[in-house]
Amino acid sequence: MVAVDAHSTTKVVVEATINGEPVQFLAEPRQTLLECLRDILSMTGTKEGCSDGNCGACNVVMGGRLVNSCLVLGVEANGQSITTIEGIAPAGGLHPLQTAFLEEAALQCGICTPGFIVSASELLKHNSHPSEDEVRFWLSGNLCRCTGYDKIVRAVMHASDIMRVGHQA
């Protein structure tokens, strides 16, 4: 029994860059990146939805790719660069996606919103002027039970307009 306890508390040092800041934490190998973010680092902006890769509420960017943080072990984050919802807005302001979500009322309960914003920000990095279908296809791994999606899709397209106008200015 003692041996089991000793084993279960074996923690691993994880060093990562999160939202541009070097971060070091101790994680049990069984803890997901989502659990590490929320329970160890108190970064509760990333939400837990289904916890099996269907809903996208926990989406973060790791190594330049959108991932479900519920399907990544925290120890896998060692040496990686990660962006969470807390790293999306510029200091003292909002990301155009956040502005557009507010203007288009693209949220109700808000649990899915961080995942949608992180996912959509990756879409706009790859495709600054997506069609409605491209937005819907990209966001197919994000579930929302409140809005019916139309407001979210409109907000993402609105944000892409804001960002392109911003670039031209």
Next chain:
Amino acid sequence: MDNVEYVRPGSVSEAVALLAEKPGKARALAGGTDLLVQLKSGRRQIDRVVDVKGIPDLTEIRVSADGSVVIGAAVPCFKVYSHPAIIAGYPGVIDAASIVGGIAIQGRASLGGNLCNGAPSGDTIPSMAAAGAVALIAGPKGNREVPVAEFCTGPGQTVLHPDELLVAIRLPAPRAHTASHYLRFIPRNEMDIAVAGAGAWVALDSNGVVTEARVFLTSVAPTPIGVPDAAKAVIGTRGESAALDAAAAAARAAAKPITDMRGTIAQRVHLSGVMTKRALAGAIARARGEHVPGAHEAHRVRSNAAAH
């Protein structure tokens, strides 16, 4: 999830040794999109996770001098469908890799993981089998090769021994006038598991007559299955509707599906024929040089057409 030991070897031989130390109680971790779900739900219990993403053989795509392409078993789908040699030579594999889960899943999930998970509904397995892919396996007694078509032995079961590691998947060198296509039926446009799916590969002669063909189905049997009679039905033809109908009949006869939450036996038998017909027609058209959109682009193309 129960606690586990996490190890990250840097070579195939180290990984094999780490798996062999705990037979059946250690499991390779690639993208984790199946394994972590199984561990969290308690469906699989292991003591050691062997993260194979630090091993170059498992994380690289290499094009050999003869034109064959070796895809590391842990290479995520997005790298597969972004690779010029795979796009050019294996359109059916691109079709499949582009519709595994959504974008976040494709950032992690791999062809090797899809194969080792051995789900009856695996999307990439029929596409790889139709392409003539071979699984490259390392074990304590050395290396061996198994055709992808023979890799899965039952639901969640494969030829892989507990102390063996799937290192890579080799796609044979593409030949002129050959092409492939994979498609599936799902009730929504994306982000779903196949009710039934079909992958086809064909070779044409200079007159456009089919000289060789392979057809594989998914989600209609305990494993993805080959349908040699469907392939035979189109050989010697140009893919006329009578030949495609005969291939569809062969696929319906070969399908041995179950009824579950995603579909009934009758629906899946019917879909086996429809998917086979469309996969063969698409592969033949592509082998002629025509553009046939994959499911990931078909939706977009349709709506663009409606807008004009």
